[in-house]
Amino acid sequence: MTQHTLFVCILCRFSATERSHEGVSGGQFLFNQLQAGLESSGETDRIHLQPVRCLGACDRSCVVAFTAPSKLTFVLSQLSSTHSVPALLQFSQQYVSCIGGKVPYGERPEAVKKGIHAVLPPSPQ
């Protein structure tokens, strides 16, 4: 089975309009919410949630990346720590299901459409 990974920067800050939650960073809060969402939907076997300490777009927090062998890599930024979880969970299912990770633009959740930071082609074999 193809290994799908969702990287989440756990050092990203909350945006200026979001207040701090639980005494953790915005990225850690987002990671915790995604982990709970994937567990409750039984998706943890299909996509691996991986915390990382910076994805290099620190002024555009929160930042995550979807990647898998032979698939497009999506780097998303300027995601809300508190409101983007449903969209990211929906996109996770779409990304896992689509050949090459090519989720049609019109079918992507709005937060994903707005959050596209970069799309990378599959790594050369």
Ligand code: FES
């Ligand atoms: S701190 Fe999150 S991308 Fe650098």
